[in-house]
Amino acid sequence: MTYIRPKFRHPELPKNELGYSVDYYEGALSTLCAGCGHDSISAGIIQAAYEMNIEPHKLAKLSGIGCSSKTPAYFLSNSHGFNSVHGRMPSVATGANLANRDLIYFGVSGDGDTASIGMGQFVHAIRRGLNMTYIVMNNGCYGLTKGQDSATADQGSKNKTGHVNLFESIDLASLAIELGATFVAQSFSGDKSQMVPLIKAAMNHPGFAFINVISPCVTFNNNMGSTKSYDYVRQHVEATATVDFVPKMKEISVEYGKGTHKQVVMHDGSVIQLHKLSEDWDPLNRQSAMNAVLNAKAKNEILTGLLYVNPDAHDLHHMIQTSDRPLNIMTKEELCPGSEILKEINEGLR
């Protein structure tokens, strides 16, 4: 047995603004199957956190159950983590976020964890505009339990045993747009150049940011006839635009061709730069985003890239007007001001 990661790293690894090189954001060595798409997404998350100069202790990673939900063990070892119950990551994220609004919440889930057992939790987290990044590592099957079809498996797609899926699939991205998510994107584990800027923009987004990443399961769903295999996805992938995320204060120097270039300036002055590839699509318009997804589906295309963003998004704390100070640093006296104050409040409601 020799599955040990050496301690040596490339001696010329660059450092980010905090003075960390990318290895500071690594996790344990993955125990997923060799070639699993989920590992590429983990690598993308590591890269994004490094490039965003995130202080690891200011981020909490949360997940449910599944191969996908195991991945937080394989990135950001220096961050907080909570590996919850199957489908229940949104509840834990909600609780944590309400208690301490100052952390970056990074949720990782699978298509089974989200679109089956966790569906009820997922939709409400979106509705509430929880400030978090929610990534689904979507492989169209329950990888951890040996590859049963999941609710995102496309109708007519074949699994490894040759069984054809009879049911309509749930499209998580259009569902998220429909339910009011303020940042919705789709990507492919095999395309880090697209995935990494999307993760960065999502982490920076002040509301519910959803990314559905197609992530082939090499062991149970990478066969001919599957619509989530490396080959199929590569043949059918269509991007809305090339994406670049530019944090605020950086000079924007790239020149694009006229008409195809769009800049979305976010709440904090950061910019999402898009080099649009599809004509009739406006990332600021929900309707147009929904149409683009549906049109692509009709053409058997997998639309990737940024689908929809609302730069003026507000999150749950804003909606319910909680204190700017996180609850978890308040004293008992502040949190429970006593029966006198309660009486006053009750009076005010009469």
Add this chain to the structure above:
Amino acid sequence: MEPTDISNPEYFHKVVDCQHACPAHTPVPEYIRLIAEEKYTEAYMINWDSNVFPGVLGRTCDRPCEPACRRGRIDGKDEEPVAICRLKRVAADNKGDVKKLMPQGPFKANGKKIALIGAGPASLTVARDLAPLGYEIHLYDEQKLGGGFMRSQIPSFRLPETVLNEEVNYILDLGIHTHFNQYVKSLKETLGKNYDAVFVGSGAPKGRDLNIPGRQEAAANIHIGINWLANVAFEHTAKIGKKVIVLGGGNTAMDCCRTSRRLGGEEVKVIVRSPFAEMKASPWEKEDAMHEDIPIIDNHVPKSFVLENGRLKGMTFEKVEAVYDKDGKRKLVPIGGEDVFFEADDVLIAVGQENSFPWIERDLGIEFDQWDMPKVDEVTFVSSNPKVFFGGDAAWGPKNVITAVAHGHQAAISIDLMCRGESLNVRPSPFVNLVSQKMGIHEWAYDSAVVNDKRYVVPQAEKKLTLSDRKKEVELGFSGITGFKEAERCLNCDIQTVFTTDKCIECDACMDVCPTACISFTENADESDLRNMLKVPATNKTQDLYVSSVLPTKRVMVKDENVCLHCGLCAERCPTSAWDMQKFFYNVTKAHTGCSSHK
């Protein structure tokens, strides 16, 4: 870039940094693994085949392999190379019966007669490689025993006579006709003795002198370093004065000063013109000298020998500093002030050696160049006389033992080809082999884990003991256990990462898992651009890029060989075995192994 042609053995050979840097291309990682497995005899034989003197070299080699060792590059800080040289000694110290594994005479004579002039490592290598093929070898040396400078120059406290004798005798026992105590006065005469070929391995035997005022007058106490060392080795000299100055900054100076300390020198100094950092001596030789209480005084240019009552009293020096022009060329510029005087009873001059061929007539068809050096072909080692070959220090001036051995192998091949009437320019190709090391999912036939140990230090005998006995060896060698630990530091660079484009599904797993960011998938470009398009730019241009043919996404896989740890993780994480770890064995063909096969 064009896809890398891995069918050319030179590509993977270059990845094995140490082996590539070794003039004789000793399969280093192979013998290091054998040492870790306590297969010392096998490890010794791998060495013996390549470098002929494993016991000698395991103590004295100039070790060009070590600065090349990948281990020294992998953290950019204090990580040191594997102690390749001293591991060789572990094999030599612990080996079993190796003699029965060597070619066994008597050999069937092939009717050809070869003369070797000088019995240093170059000639001895030629002898070893040719004797088993049935050549009648005649070995000439003016000294009473074989070994050349290994015997006359390298002091016993670095190389015990027993070790040298053993390895010289393995060769002489192959049935070599020795003509010791015979100075060859005329090459013409030798050629007249009906030899089919003559190999000149006479070294660079002339020590440079220093003609400054007082040199003649004080001659009785001024000695040329290499002559003096030879006199010590052959026991013509047993004493030196209490105060000794050694002039020079090379390894000869280090051997002179350390020997002086053992022959009665109490205040021994090395005085050198250049700055300390630029001295020619290897860092470890300088350390060993200073450890024996010998100060090294740099930036002092000798001006004169000073006499008192007709006897040497000391020397004066001018103090200088090194100044560099814009091309980095050095000039030693006096810094002014009084000359400095140092007392001395004896002075040893170790300021360089030269070739000298007074015994080679100039009408034998051997061309000499403007520096009076023979013109020798760099591949075949033949001179402009097709029957006369040169090698070792005699060919291009003073180098070292391992270079002399490497020359000897190639000269032997040439002599054999010549005697068989074949072209010298068709060189035998190396023996190569590439075998998968996969045993199971996380199981390789080699120890793929990378250990974190720092380089182990070779223990030394107590100074009190070694300074009182010229023959007492200073270094004690690694114990078996430390040898094992040091061997484990080797990264197994000969276990190659072999990529099969057709199998790759571009899942990125290898790129993501590689601890040292060696692997990238990118668009193709010219080498200079490609080097900057990788996960971490490939700035070490001496290290190659391994480029695949075009993948389905129109990208290519590019691996920067520079800091690959050969840990095998890429191959373990590859779902399709597009990466495989394969053991690459590369062995330079020698006359006695290869040429006979294409007879």
